[in-house]
Amino acid sequence: MKAEAVESGEASTIIATPKRGLNRGISIADLILRGFAAIGTFGSAMTMGTTNETLAIFTQPLIRARYNDLPSLTFFVIANSIVCGYLVLSIPLSIFHFIRSEAKITRIILLIFDTAMVELLTAAASAATVVVYLAHKGNASANWLAICQQFDNFCERISGSLLGSFASITMMTLIIFASAVALSWN
């Protein structure tokens, strides 16, 4: 029964609409990448946002290191949250593209927003990376000392949180490439 359906149905549909099949494949890839990118940004925002280390030193009052001590890390948390929210909201549109693979205007709109969001995420990840780098290595010329000897746990957390963001940037870039190919086929 199934084989019959395949024999009678598959041949005609594949020859008739090869583009639709490829576009559907792209839509599935888009959906999966979007999901993983959302998880990546969520993980990054959470890891960075919950970072908190308190040092008890006898001679000084309590010293606490938190992400919002550094504007770049605050920007990182906000940008990752915005991009995560956008990615989740864009999933229904991605499903719509799977169902109606010939859609054009919505694809253009999504590509425009994807581009803007990947730029926001790149800016945030890059800004946070600079601060993480300075925290680890410092800079002798500017006389900025590394703070990671003191705040060991804090530094590990903020370094780790960059990973999710960079993975998401890669996935969103692939989504943009796939959208461009899908647009040209339509």
Added chain:
Amino acid sequence: MKAEAVESGEASTIIATPKRGLNRGISIADLILRGFAAIGTFGSAMTMGTTNETLAIFTQPLIRARYNDLPSLTFFVIANSIVCGYLVLSIPLSIFHFIRSEAKITRIILLIFDTAMVELLTAAASAATVVVYLAHKGNASANWLAICQQFDNFCERISGSLLGSFASITMMTLIIFASAVALSWN
């Protein structure tokens, strides 16, 4: 299916001329934006790359502030140079799109490279902005002191050089949007 093909064929011949006209308009805008973006990145790279301030203080040997004292600023100069080179090299392809407005594969290739390059430029501009901000304001929590009181001219130059880069990012984003629209029309 056949009827559909005939229909779309007829429609395309009727709409062909205005579409071609619009695509040519987009190609001209693409060319102009690409030119200005190249100038912006060139200006940024040159301004940052030639920054050099020497302070003569009696008690210390000569103190010199240069862009390559800070890795982020070095990255900024390199990234701006790469993007400027890419933009200049991509101008012939942009002219080709003006002549053959129905070209698809070259448009996709250009869109993919444009996306990668705008991400590189965003990362570089963002990294440099963090360093410029720290140079101006410092950070009390990390005990990083502002260095702009001493290196006044240096700070003015590095702040100014960011402008060209951010203008170029805006123009390259518009190029990507235009490419997406042109791709969907073809």
